[in-house]
Amino acid sequence: NKGARRPKDVAPTNVRKVGVIGAGFMGAGVAYVSANAGMEVVLVDQSAEAAEKGKAYAHKLVTGQINKGRAKTADRDALLTRITPTDDYAALKDCDLVIEAVFEDPRVKAEVIAKVEAVIGPEVIFASNTSTLPITGLAKASGRPEQFVGIHFFSPVEKMMLVEIIKGEKTGDRAIATALDYVRAIRKTPIVVNDSRGFFANRCVTAYLLEGHKMFLEGIPAAMIENAGRQAGMPVGPLSLNDEVALDLGLKIAKATEAELGPDAVDPGQKTLLVTLVEEQGRLGRKNGKGFYDYPEGAPKRLW
Ligand code: NAI
Numbered sequence: 001n002k003g004a005r006r007p008k009d010v011a012p013t014n015v016r017k018v019g020v021i022g023a024g025f026m027g028a029g030v031a032y033v034s035a036n037a038g039m040e041v042v043l044v045d046q047s048a049e050a051a052e053k054g055k056a057y058a059h060k061l062v063t064g065q066i067n068k069g070r071a072k073t074a075d076r077d078a079l080l081t082r083i084t085p086t087d088d089y090a091a092l093k094d095c096d097l098v099i100e101a102v103f104e105d106p107r108v109k110a111e112v113i114a115k116v117e118a119v120i121g122p123e124v125i126f127a128s129n130t131s132t133l134p135i136t137g138l139a140k141a142s143g144r145p146e147q148f149v150g151i152h153f154f155s156p157v158e159k160m161m162l163v164e165i166i167k168g169e170k171t172g173d174r175a176i177a178t179a180l181d182y183v184r185a186i187r188k189t190p191i192v193v194n195d196s197r198g199f200f201a202n203r204c205v206t207a208y209l210l211e212g213h214k215m216f217l218e219g220i221p222a223a224m225i226e227n228a229g230r231q232a233g234m235p236v237g238p239l240s241l242n243d244e245v246a247l248d249l250g251l252k253i254a255k256a257t258e259a260e261l262g263p264d265a266v267d268p269g270q271k272t273l274l275v276t277l278v279e280e281q282g283r284l285g286r287k288n289g290k291g292f293y294d295y296p297e298g299a300p301k302r303l304w
Contacts, residue, residue: 032062
């Protein structure tokens with residue numbers, strides 16, 4: 001990808017060792033794609049067991065590759081030896097880049113930033129994988145905001161090619177260049193975006209989901225909305241995409257947007273629809289088998 005312009009005056013960076021904080025769904029995926037590209041990974045979580053669980057996810061993914069004939073047992077062994085799970089932040093000492101993927105809570109992230117910065121060198125780049133919190137705000141908890149940048153992966157990390165690199169108000173060129181070099185090294189497609197609500201991709205996705213909700217509220221059958229989306233060239237229709245992402249997450253974001261920006265910031269029909277589905281009918285999306293559509297046991301796992 002030549003689209004994302006790299007700052008010219010920064011020499012090529014070479015990320016050999018990555019620290020990943022938070023071995024949950026996203027952090028484990030980031031650990032896997034990094035180790036798969038040959039990097040050493042220190043995977044930190046609150047307990048050694050949680051960190052091990054993240055490594056087990058990498059084991060599962062690489063085993064899937066072996067079963068498909070895309071990797072050998074020796075590749076799995078080598079990949080897994082590159083991932084060091086731990087609850088000890090001191091293990092991050094030699095990392096070239098640290099990426100946090102802990103809970104989406106500014107206080108937890110601030111705590112983690114302080115703990116990481118106490119052990120890494122002043123030049124090491126620190127990235128957040130936040131999906132909603134502005135990078136400029138998070139960087140206030142950092143003693144070195146020039147080294148602070150957003151690296152936003154999409155789920156599932158091992159499959160999604162796009163990665164947003166978010167430039168906070170004080171993010172320096174070296175942080176942007178390092179993030180770009182890293183994302184290209186793991187063979188994904190980076191775009192550099194400004195620090196706005198929803199960054200870039202989620203702004204587009206939100207508009208798509210919202211139009212799906214509006215059509216549904218206008219009485220257009222869900223199946224017709226799905227077909228129209230697909231026929232327009234999208235890999236999946238807006239309602240099934242929303243089921244995949246989780247309806248309760250959509251409601252949570254709508255409520256947070258309203259609290260921050262006022263009631264006019266959220267479409268009232270959309271909010272009522274999500275409240276009805278989530279709070280009254282317990283439809284959370286694919287994760288509990290009920291969303292706009294039903295997903296009975298044995299339904300195909302992914303829609304695209
Ligand atoms: P998760 O709940 O699966 O994982 C979070 C992990 O962080 C847990 O393993 C937890 O034990 C660990 N953790 C919490 N506090 C910690 C601390 N102080 N030190 C070390 N580890 C700690 O969450 P998920 O879904 O992986 O999300 C993580 C981040 O990635 C969030 O900021 C989220 O907004 C972002 N994100 C999530 C996406 C998704 O689809 N789930 C997509 C893109 C970004």
